[in-house]
Amino acid sequence: MSAPASIEEFRNRLADLSEGLPKRLRQCADYIAANTDRIAVSTVAELAAGADVPPSALMRFCQIIGFSGFSEMQRLFREAYSPGWPDYSTRLRNLKDNGAGSPAALLAEFVEAGRLSLEQLAKSADEAALSQAVAQLAGAGTLHVVGLRRAYPVASYLTYVFEKMQVPAMLHDGAGKLDHRHAMRPGDACIAITFAPYSDETLALAGDAQARGLPVIGITDRLTSPLAKLSSPVLTVPEVDFGAFRSLSATLALSIALAVAVGSARG
Amino acid sequence: MSAPASIEEFRNRLADLSEGLPKRLRQCADYIAANTDRIAVSTVAELAAGADVPPSALMRFCQIIGFSGFSEMQRLFREAYSPGWPDYSTRLRNLKDNGAGSPAALLAEFVEAGRLSLEQLAKSADEAALSQAVAQLAGAGTLHVVGLRRAYPVASYLTYVFEKMQVPAMLHDGAGKLDHRHAMRPGDACIAITFAPYSDETLALAGDAQARGLPVIGITDRLTSPLAKLSSPVLTVPEVDFGAFRSLSATLALSIALAVAVGSARG
DNA sequence: CTGATTTTGGAATTTTTATTCCAAACCCGC
DNA sequence: GCGGGTTTGGAATAAAAATTCCAAAATCAG
Numbered sequence: 001m002s003a004p005a006s007i008e009e010f011r012n013r014l015a016d017l018s019e020g021l022p023k024r025l026r027q028c029a030d031y032i033a034a035n036t037d038r039i040a041v042s043t044v045a046e047l048a049a050g051a052d053v054p055p056s057a058l059m060r061f062c063q064i065i066g067f068s069g070f071s072e073m074q075r076l077f078r079e080a081y082s083p084g085w086p087d088y089s090t091r092l093r094n095l096k097d098n099g100a101g102s103p104a105a106l107l108a109e110f111v112e113a114g115r116l117s118l119e120q121l122a123k124s125a126d127e128a129a130l131s132q133a134v135a136q137l138a139g140a141g142t143l144h145v146v147g148l149r150r151a152y153p154v155a156s157y158l159t160y161v162f163e164k165m166q167v168p169a170m171l172h173d174g175a176g177k178l179d180h181r182h183a184m185r186p187g188d189a190c191i192a193i194t195f196a197p198y199s200d201e202t203l204a205l206a207g208d209a210q211a212r213g214l215p216v217i218g219i220t221d222r223l224t225s226p227l228a229k230l231s232s233p234v235l236t237v238p239e240v241d242f243g244a245f246r247s248l249s250a251t252l253a254l255s256i257a258l259a260v261a262v263g264s265a266r267g
Numbered sequence: 268m269s270a271p272a273s274i275e276e277f278r279n280r281l282a283d284l285s286e287g288l289p290k291r292l293r294q295c296a297d298y299i300a301a302n303t304d305r306i307a308v309s310t311v312a313e314l315a316a317g318a319d320v321p322p323s324a325l326m327r328f329c330q331i332i333g334f335s336g337f338s339e340m341q342r343l344f345r346e347a348y349s350p351g352w353p354d355y356s357t358r359l360r361n362l363k364d365n366g367a368g369s370p371a372a373l374l375a376e377f378v379e380a381g382r383l384s385l386e387q388l389a390k391s392a393d394e395a396a397l398s399q400a401v402a403q404l405a406g407a408g409t410l411h412v413v414g415l416r417r418a419y420p421v422a423s424y425l426t427y428v429f430e431k432m433q434v435p436a437m438l439h440d441g442a443g444k445l446d447h448r449h450a451m452r453p454g455d456a457c458i459a460i461t462f463a464p465y466s467d468e469t470l471a472l473a474g475d476a477q478a479r480g481l482p483v484i485g486i487t488d489r490l491t492s493p494l495a496k497l498s499s500p501v502l503t504v505p506e507v508d509f510g511a512f513r514s515l516s517a518t519l520a521l522s523i524a525l526a527v528a529v530g531s532a533r534g
Numbered sequence: 535c536t537g538a539t540t541t542t543g544g545a546a547t548t549t550t551t552a553t554t555c556c557a558a559a560c561c562c563g564c
Numbered sequence: 565g566c567g568g569g570t571t572t573g574g575a576a577t578a579a580a581a582a583t584t585c586c587a588a589a590a591t592c593a594g
Contacts, residue, residue, distance in 0.1 A: 011490055015501075018491035022571055026491075033489040034505075037391075040308050041345040044552060054573050059553060069553065071580090078308040088386045095389065101531060103401045104394045107524035111385045114520050118385075122378045127371040134370045150427060153420035153519075160417060161512055175442060245428055245523050249516040252420075253381050256512050257374035289541060289591095311582060321543050326583060336583065338550090 003067045007036075007080055010073075013065055021064075024053045028061035040077040044070045113242040114249035120238040121250040129233040133258060136215040136232065138265035140189035144214075146172040146205045147193035153248060154193050154219070158255050165263030172205060181208050193219040193255075195239070195246070198226055206230040217258075219251065270334045274303075274347050277340075280332055288331075291320050295328035307344040311337045380509040381516035387505040388517040396500040400525060403482040403499065405532035407456035411481075413439040413472045414460035420515060421460050421486070425522050432530030439472055448475050460486040460522075462506070462513070465493055473497040484525075486518065 004010040018029045031051030032039070038047065048055040059070055067073040095108035137143060143162060147155030155171060162169035172180055184190065190209035194202040203226055209216050210230050218231030221239060228234045237254055239246045271277040285296045298318035299306070305314065315322040326337060334340040404410060410429060414422030422438060429436035439447055451457065457476035461469040470493055476483050477497050485498030488506060495501045504521055506513045 015490050015495045019493060019496065024572065029491045030489060033491045041348055043550085045550095055552080056554085056573065057571095060572090071552065081308045082304070088389055091389050095392070095394070098394065101528075103397045103524060103528040104392070106528050107392055107397065107521060108389065110520040110524045111389045111517075114385050114516050115382055118378045118381050118516070122375065125371070125374055130370045130374065150424070152427070153424040156423060157417070157420040157515065160419070164511065243527065244431065245527065247516070247523065248424065248519055249381050249385070249514070250378075252515055252519070253377040254374060256514065257370060257377045260377075260510065260512065261370040261373050291542065310580085312580095322582080323543065323584085324541095327542090338582065 003072055004065065004076065007076065010065070010076065011036075017064065024057040025061050025064065027051050027053050028058055032061070036077070039074060040081040109242045110247055113240045114247035116240045117238065117247055117250035118253060120240070121254060124236075124238055125254070126235065129235055130254075130258065130261075132233040133217045133235060134261045134265060137189050137191070137217065137258070137262040140215065141168065141185065141187040142183075143167060143169040143262075144172060144184050144188060144190045144205075144209065145169055145193075146190070146202050147219075148174060148199045148202055150246065150248075151193040151195060151199070151202070151219075151251075154251050154255050155191075157252060158191065158193075158259055161256060161259040162263070165259065165266075167259075167263050167266055174201060181205060184209055184212060184214055186213065189215045189217065191217045191219065191258075192227060192231070193251070194225070194227055195221045196225070203227060203230065219255065270339055271332065271343065274343065277332070277343065278303075284331065291324045292328050292331065294318050294320050295325055299328070303344075306341055307348050376509055377514055380507045381514035384505065384507045384514055384517035385520060387507070388521060391503075391505055392521070393502065396502055397521075397525065397528075399500040400484045400502060401528045401532055404456050404458070404484065404525070404529040407482065408435065408452065408454040409450075410434060410436040410529075411439055411451050411455060411457045411472075411476065412436055412460075413457065413469050414486075415441060415466045415469055417513065417515070418460040418462060418466070418469070418486075418518075421518050421522050422458075424519060425458065425460075425526055428523055428526040429530070432526065432533075434526075434530050434533055441468060448472060451476055451479060451481055453480065456482045456484065458484045458486070458525075459494060459498070460518070461492070461494055462488045463492070470494060470497065486522065 004013055014029060014033055018026065018033070021029060028051050031047070035047075035050065038050070044055045044058055048058040051058065062070045062073045065073065092108050092112065095104045098104040145155045145159050145162075152173065155173070159169050159171040170180070170183060190206060192202050192206035206216050206218065206227060207230055216231045218225070218227040218234040220227040220234060220236060223234065223236055225234075235254060235258075237251045239248065239250050271280055281296060281300055285293065285300070288296060295318050298314070302317065305317075311322045311325055315325040318325065329337045329340045332340065412422045412426050412429075419440065422440070426436050426438040437447070437450060457473060459469050459473035473483050473485065473494060474497055483498045485492070485494040485501040487494040487501060487503060490501070490503055492501075502521060502525075504518045506515065506517050
């Protein structure tokens with residue numbers, strides 16, 4: 001078998017082979033696939049250490065891919081090496097230059113929106129409210145998570161993280177129009193997520209929880225949101241929209257941080 | 268004189284010295300100034316040949332700049348290039364060990380992880396694959412979206428965006444263990460999302476779609492993913508994990524861009 | 535033009551890096 | 565468990581690269 005002549009070909013061969021490879025060689029394949037950009041500037045020993053295999057395994061890997069050895073593989077990547085792209089902002093401009101509305105340009109816009117959202121979140125996060133929320137949730141029984149439409153991905157991820165951290169949590173997703181409001185028992189807590197235009201169902205559930213005396217943690221877009229009135233601490237997320245859709249980056253970051261903090265606090 | 272600690276410092280020193288240097292050393296300085304980007308991936312002999320000087324001249328040049336030798340200079344450029352992927356699992360452990368696992372600190376880490384993921388996505392996104400994916404989806408009938416566990420939020424958001432853009436789409440979420448694979452009809456297309464450890468159900472559905480001749484668009488974490496083989500274009504997302512959880516920022520940005528592009532292409 | 539000083543080229547040496555090879559460990563079907 | 569083939573780790577070897585050193589060439593001041 002002859003050596004791949006281009007990086008494209010290399011990637012294909014990597015994808016073809018990766019299955020049906022024994023343990024160590026698969027480790028190599030995975031690490032290389034995830035760190036292709038380091039090949040040009042690393043030694044066998046460095047890459048092998050990264051993949052957590054002995055150097056000889058990496059050599060074997062190179063040969064299986066079709067190269068005569070590591071050096072030949074490295075040559076391919078060194079020749080193609082152009083460090084023009086470690087620069088995020090120029091790359092973004094390049095993507096946008098594909099013309100407005102092109103997939104690449106759209107991607108650039110959403111990446112930027114996400115980044116801006118995260119930056120603003122870092123600046124504006126209310127640490128006191130966050131700590132208070134963690135304290136309330138850490139002391140509660142079952143956590144009831146509700147979020148619909150665009151907030152639904154956040155609600156479902158929150159529930160996933162709670163489950164992984166062995167925190168009892170329940171997702172109120174309205175499936176089958178089944179209503180689970182009576183699952184909320186004294187000692188439980190509620191996390192409600194909604195953004196303008198605010199979802200009635202979410203507000204209703206949050207209101208119900210409040211009426212039963214459960215703590216309600218709200219995650220929403222502004223302090224004037226109807227959810228704010230129902231929540232004991234309300235967490236606001238400054239999400240930047242692009243077009244009609246939001247990136248959710250900041251909301252997710254806040255939510256996961258909340259969940260992990262609660263999970264560790266509960267031990 | 269000590270070695271430059273940054274590329275900035277290196278450039279300054281180069282500018283300072285370049286005047287008043289004898290012929291051969293000036294050749295070195297000129298060539299290096301014009302080809303700084305090759306330093307990381309070249310040998311002494313190669314650079315010397317490029318500058319049209321003997322290797323020993325280049326060695327002298329490195330020492331005059333302040334390095335102990337060529338290797339030290341090269342290290343500077345290799346390290347500066349490699350994006351320095353932070354090791355989040357150890358950082359998380361440190362956070363906990365120091366008792367500094369405050370919610371605010373966690374939030375900062377997740378924000379940072381999200382930012383890095385987005386930047387990395389911008390740098391590494393495969394525009395050709397993205398365009399191809401958009402073209403395939405734009406020409407298809409119903410779009411079948413599948414993603415479970417941590418990929419579920421992405422799948423559900425994708426479906427939400429498609430619905431908003433009036434693109435017929437169906438979310439295969441395994442609710443009620445109902446299997447909807449026969450809903451996939453000729454002319455449809457499938458979008459499958461999974462990350463390591465890959466979900467069997469997702470792979471099964473993608474495989475089924477492929478077997479029926481539907482185009483499969485895969486969104487996954489690496490090229491060696493089992494999903495790659497099942498997808499006609501596969502889109503890889505370099506998501507940074509923080510602890511056991513990923514921010515999903517990059518995955519969502521890519522997905523929304525894909526959905527919006529498909530939505531507009533379908534008009 | 536001469537002698538002192540700097541600069542230069544390349545061969546010799548040292549260090550690092552890649553590569554091979556083989557015995558031990560591991561799997562898998564029986 | 566037992567014998568087949570595979571896979572693995574590491575020590576030994578080969579290759580390549582970096583680095584040093586010194587004699588020859590060039591430069592320059594007087």
